[in-house]
């Protein structure tokens with residue numbers, strides 16, 4: 017996926033355009049962009065709770081009411097929640113209209129906006145419906161990360177560390193050795209980090225290894241839906257738990273995730289967590305699968321194997 021670096025303060029585009037964003041990003045960047053482009057802006061409330069069919073329907077109705085048709089361009093301005101909903105809307109509105117992604121969280125720049133996946137949740141079923149739909153453009157302005165809250169910045173870091181663990185040891189080591197630049201959100205660090213992660217995710221997909229991207233997500237999605245925690249925080253717990261499960265135990269994983277401040281403990285009713293995990297899309301023929309980091313493949317996961325190891329969780 018080719019990305020273009022932009023300065024959001026000055027960027028413009030032509031044609032019938034609508035911005036889809038959330039309320040926080042609207043106030044910070046969206047309203048100003050809508051004024052400059054002289055186009056309507058439609059906001060969802062924000063957060064995982066609004067990644068629903070109801071939000072998609074609300075946006076579709078708003079687009080039709082505003083007179084948009086098949087020549088529309090939809091700009092998705094926001095984090096992964098916005099790119100997932102707006103991408104799904106763009107994929108099906110008038111059977112597909114032009115989509116421009118402008119991710120504004122670290123997680124969306126390094127992960128959610130890459131690879132063309134979109135979707136919404138249905139109850140506890142994470143990303144239950146959606147499509148694969150490529151954006152016409154991926155535009156990135158790393159300056160917007162200066163307003164991102166610390167916990168959201170940390171959440172995005174989980175997917176970056178995942179890319180290091182599943183694909184490129186050099187990225188993992190570089191992240192650990194760049195801790196100060198990470199903490200201060202140094203612009204040079206961020207630019208290199210975003211470029212590197214876009215490259216890795218694109219490589220993984222082009223080599224048909226998409227499954228690996230699910231490392232930490234079988235458990236992580238369960239926690240995210242059961243306990244409402246942020247995506248990256250849940251994935252960090254998932255990565256550590258699945259590392260223990262795969263018997264690829266490596267103190268580096270624990271120490272590395274811990275260095276960035278992730279809490280790796282799972283405080284949940286295991287039976288309830290297991291039942292929410294059953295909605296995982298990798299489930300087939302009554303079996304649940306997760307990525308074993310020890311041998312980098314999908315393997316069947318059983319309740320006993322997973323939770324037997326949890327007693328040794330730090």
Ligand SMILES: NC(=O)c1ccc[n+]([C@@H]2O[C@H](COP(=O)([O-])OP(=O)(O)OC[C@H]3O[C@@H](n4cnc5c(N)ncnc54)[C@H](O)[C@@H]3O)[C@@H](O)[C@H]2O)c1
Pocket residue numbers: 038039040041044062063064067094095096097098100120121122123124127128129130131132133134143160161162163164165168171172247248
């Ligand atoms: N489609 C994919 O391939 C893919 C991959 C990974 C994750 N995801 C999805 O992404 C979602 C998580 O995305 P996220 O972590 O970006 O969360 P998010 O979209 O909820 O954004 C997090 C919060 O940050 C705020 N925000 C966004 N940009 C900001 C900025 N520049 N300054 C200040 N505040 C800002 C938002 O308003 C929101 O409150 C999950 O639903 C997950 O399933 C999708």
